[in-house]
Amino acid sequence: MTADNEAPVPVWTLATEAVSVPNVLSDEGVTPARLAELRTVLAALADSPIVTLEAHPMRTKRDRNGGLPLHAASPLAQQLSHLVAQTAKSAPPTMNVAATGDVLYRMVVPAKVAAQVGRGLVQPMASKAIAGGIRGALVNSTGRIASGATFVPVAGKAAVAGAATGSATTAGVAAASAGALTVAAPLVLMAVAVGVSAYADQQRQKAIERITDLLEQLQEDNLESERSELDGCRDAIDKATSVLLDQGRIGLSLGLDSSSYAISTAIERAKRRLIKWQAALAALPEGPVEVSALTKSFPGINEEGGAFRAHLELARLAIALKRRVLVLQAVEHAQQEGTNNPFKSFIGTLQDDERRVDELESGISSVLLRLSTLELRRHGGFRSIMFTPGEVDDLLKTAYRLRALGDGLNVGTSQADVAIEIERGSDGSLVVFPAAAA
Numbered sequence: 001m002t003a004d005n006e007a008p009v010p011v012w013t014l015a016t017e018a019v020s021v022p023n024v025l026s027d028e029g030v031t032p033a034r035l036a037e038l039r040t041v042l043a044a045l046a047d048s049p050i051v052t053l054e055a056h057p058m059r060t061k062r063d064r065n066g067g068l069p070l071h072a073a074s075p076l077a078q079q080l081s082h083l084v085a086q087t088a089k090s091a092p093p094t095m096n097v098a099a100t101g102d103v104l105y106r107m108v109v110p111a112k113v114a115a116q117v118g119r120g121l122v123q124p125m126a127s128k129a130i131a132g133g134i135r136g137a138l139v140n141s142t143g144r145i146a147s148g149a150t151f152v153p154v155a156g157k158a159a160v161a162g163a164a165t166g167s168a169t170t171a172g173v174a175a176a177s178a179g180a181l182t183v184a185a186p187l188v189l190m191a192v193a194v195g196v197s198a199y200a201d202q203q204r205q206k207a208i209e210r211i212t213d214l215l216e217q218l219q220e221d222n223l224e225s226e227r228s229e230l231d232g233c234r235d236a237i238d239k240a241t242s243v244l245l246d247q248g249r250i251g252l253s254l255g256l257d258s259s260s261y262a263i264s265t266a267i268e269r270a271k272r273r274l275i276k277w278q279a280a281l282a283a284l285p286e287g288p289v290e291v292s293a294l295t296k297s298f299p300g301i302n303e304e305g306g307a308f309r310a311h312l313e314l315a316r317l318a319i320a321l322k323r324r325v326l327v328l329q330a331v332e333h334a335q336q337e338g339t340n341n342p343f344k345s346f347i348g349t350l351q352d353d354e355r356r357v358d359e360l361e362s363g364i365s366s367v368l369l370r371l372s373t374l375e376l377r378r379h380g381g382f383r384s385i386m387f388t389p390g391e392v393d394d395l396l397k398t399a400y401r402l403r404a405l406g407d408g409l410n411v412g413t414s415q416a417d418v419a420i421e422i423e424r425g426s427d428g429s430l431v432v433f434p435a436a437a438a
Contacts, residue, residue, distance in 0.1 A: 016185040043110035072428030114418035195420030199434035203320035219307035233259035270315035288377035372406030
């Protein structure tokens with residue numbers, strides 16, 4: 001959601017550690033396009049991540065089902081409130097940044113930092129005119145192109161002891177030595193962690209819905225057991241998320257260890273299936289492929305449901321759950337580490353564990369892309385003179401289903417800036433929505 005086109009809204013420039021950069025932000029208003037340019041410049045000049053945080057008045061509230069709720073006492077809510085309180089006096093008199101009403105905050109993370117946080121979070125808007133093309137604009141988390149408000153930079157004036165070098169749960173901000181930058185590593189860490197976790201849970205929900213539909217058609221007990229085992233991990237992950245993001249510590253009683261084991265088992269199962277799929281593709285002949293030869297290696301691929309599609313969705317579900325667990329583990333590590341920059345510790349831990357998940361997801365995407373470009377022929381080849389109407393229909397349906405496998409794949413697209421939208425109610429509680437394209 002954005003403000004009216006002519007209404008000025010405040011924007012903070014936040015760094016995760018004290019850095020020295022030119023003061024490229026003036027006290028005058030800037031347009032969204034200009035703000036995006038300045039954000040790119042700051043990201044290129046600074047050695048540490050720099051994000052922007054916008055505050056928009058909420059005209060109407062969104063459906064909160066896709067977001068993660070946090071109460072007013074949570075570290076993220078406290079840090080956000082503290083940032084606003086510390087910078088209220090420096091804001092122009094036309095803007096009431098300390099308003100207690102409903103506010104939508106929008107944190108934008110530069111593309112180079114987003115690439116470190118997780119792959120596949122955002123994608124350019126696909127072009128409907130040209131296959132494989134993309135639109136110039138990027139959609140936000142509501143699926144709409146952001147409209148144009150005027151943004152006015154707000155700088156912090158007073159430093160808060162311990163804020164710049166505290167743990168991930170330390171509330172507060174500190175003024176940096178140059179420009180309008182404000183050091184707020186804990187705030188950035190928690191916002192990114194919750195946004196990424198919400199995105200991963202959104203992907204889990206989509207995978208569960210698709211798997212449920214497929215299993216109703218297949219009636220396969222083994223696949224149903226796999227789905228139930230994975231979906232049963234949600235309760236432990238939800239509890240661990242609430243405890244960790246509310247400044248607690250994850251204990252054995254939450255059951256996260258057993259859930260993590262089940263997810264890791266599912267990931268290994270997906271890896272074995274991926275190896276079989278890759279070997280089956282390598283064994284296919286050059287040129288058009290018979291449908292019967294394809295279905296032998298990929299059972300049910302020519303049907304609306306099918307075992308292959310169920311295996312595919314189970315792999316996506318395992319990946320979504322694994323990513324959420326990785327975020328929790330990285331936040332916990334950053335909190336316990338006690339480093340001067342918890343965000344840097346968070347990124348390092350996440351990168352170490354995420355590489356294998358990225359490789360699995362990339363391998364699955366490559367298989368789907370290859371399948372979507374296959375040419376098909378019926379049994380006996382094209383030399384047979386007569387085609388029955390049923391054969392033609394089956395061949396076309398299979399071809400269309402293969403093409404659909406390539407829809408939505410982020411192959412060859414560049415990483416975009418990531419936007420994390422946070423609704424703040426008048427009582428101080430938050431709802432953080434899944435990370436999406438800025």
